[in-house]
Amino acid sequence: MLVEILFWVFASILIVSAVAMILVHNPVHAALLLVLCFFSSASIWLLIEAEFLAVVLILVYVGAVMVLFLFVVMMLDINIEELRARMTRYALIGGLVAGIVVFQIVSVVYTRAIGVDVEQGAAGKPADYSNTAELGQKLYTEYVYSFELAAVLLLIAIVAAISLTMRKRANLKQQDIAAQVAVRREDRVRIVKVDAERPAAPAAPSGDKAP
Amino acid sequence: MIQLNWLLTLSGVLFAVSVAGMFINRKNLILLLMCVELLLLAVNFNFVAFSRYLDDIHGQIFVFFVLTVAAAESAIGLAILVVLFRERRSINVEDLSTLKG
Numbered sequence: 001m002l003v004e005i006l007f008w009v010f011a012s013i014l015i016v017s018a019v020a021m022i023l024v025h026n027p028v029h030a031a032l033l034l035v036l037c038f039f040s041s042a043s044i045w046l047l048i049e050a051e052f053l054a055v056v057l058i059l060v061y062v063g064a065v066m067v068l069f070l071f072v073v074m075m076l077d078i079n080i081e082e083l084r085a086r087m088t089r090y091a092l093i094g095g096l097v098a099g100i101v102v103f104q105i106v107s108v109v110y111t112r113a114i115g116v117d118v119e120q121g122a123a124g125k126p127a128d129y130s131n132t133a134e135l136g137q138k139l140y141t142e143y144v145y146s147f148e149l150a151a152v153l154l155l156i157a158i159v160a161a162i163s164l165t166m167r168k169r170a171n172l173k174q175q176d177i178a179a180q181v182a183v184r185r186e187d188r189v190r191i192v193k194v195d196a197e198r199p200a201a202p203a204a205p206s207g208d209k210a211p
Numbered sequence: 212m213i214q215l216n217w218l219l220t221l222s223g224v225l226f227a228v229s230v231a232g233m234f235i236n237r238k239n240l241i242l243l244l245m246c247v248e249l250l251l252l253a254v255n256f257n258f259v260a261f262s263r264y265l266d267d268i269h270g271q272i273f274v275f276f277v278l279t280v281a282a283a284e285s286a287i288g289l290a291i292l293v294v295l296f297r298e299r300r301s302i303n304v305e306d307l308s309t310l311k312g
Binding site: 021106 | 212213217218219220223224225231232233234235236237239241248249252255256259260262263269271275276278279280281282283286287291292293294296301
């Protein structure tokens with residue numbers, strides 16, 4: 001019984017914060033409400049015993065992605081007033097589309113066309129069951145190539161993000177490899193023709209050497 | 212006991228809310244990216260729910276990969292946003308009409 005109550009509490013927090021997120025005008029408030037969405041989702045995932053993904057959701061989303069969002073929101077000097085003008089023009093059609101989406105999904109879920117008894121509850125796992133261990137066993141055996149591809153994808157994301165946002169600084173002293181390779185001999189060395197000649201005769205010895 | 216249809220309905224409502232958010236906040240690029248994150252979260256709900264109720268761990272592995280791709284996507288999206296703001300001094304979607312599409 002407690003699990004159901006907690007589920008409905010977390011689900012209401014999730015829906016309310018999602019609705020508030022799309023309606024607030026300040027992007028910082030929207031980001032913080034999205035963090036609340038992720039927290040309540042992680043709580044629901046804990047309730048249905050997907051513990052590893054709940055922790056990953058908090059670590060990756062709240063810890064990394066939303067901090068990145070907040071960083072960008074605060075770094076950019078955005079004129080909110082300009083962006084919120086005429087914002088309500090599309091609220092009606094947005095609500096209409098959302099209503100249609102909800103109707104379609106709910107009607108599919110409740111017609112039992114998906115071949116699953118949707119009113120079933122999942123049997124609880126035994127106490128010594130480890131969600132992380134089972135995920136890890138699949139991930140490092142059956143899905144090991146996908147796992148490495150995901151790692152490469154993250155590397156590509158790092159390289160892309162850095163190379164997109166890196167700025168050349170004007171007074172930075174650094175090597176220009178292309179200029180070094182492209183240098184020609186004529187730029188660096190000048191051959192001067194000098195006539196070979198005997199040096200002028202030294203001055204006549206005065207006779208008295210230095211003591 | 213949490214029923215499967217509660218979770219599916221919750222994920223559908225969450226999906227619809229974020230679709231509505233895309234219509235409402237269609238000028239602010241940052242809020243559009245946030246709505247995309249919320250859409251992916253709603254889809255992940257379905258995967259986790261079915262994985263739990265069909266007792267099949269593969270759904271959760273798929274969620275793991277979706278999270279990876281979503282993190283990469285938001286990182287690159289925000290980088291593009293920063294470059295865009297440097298060029299245009301604006302993140303209004305309606306200013307992005309260079310391609311005349």
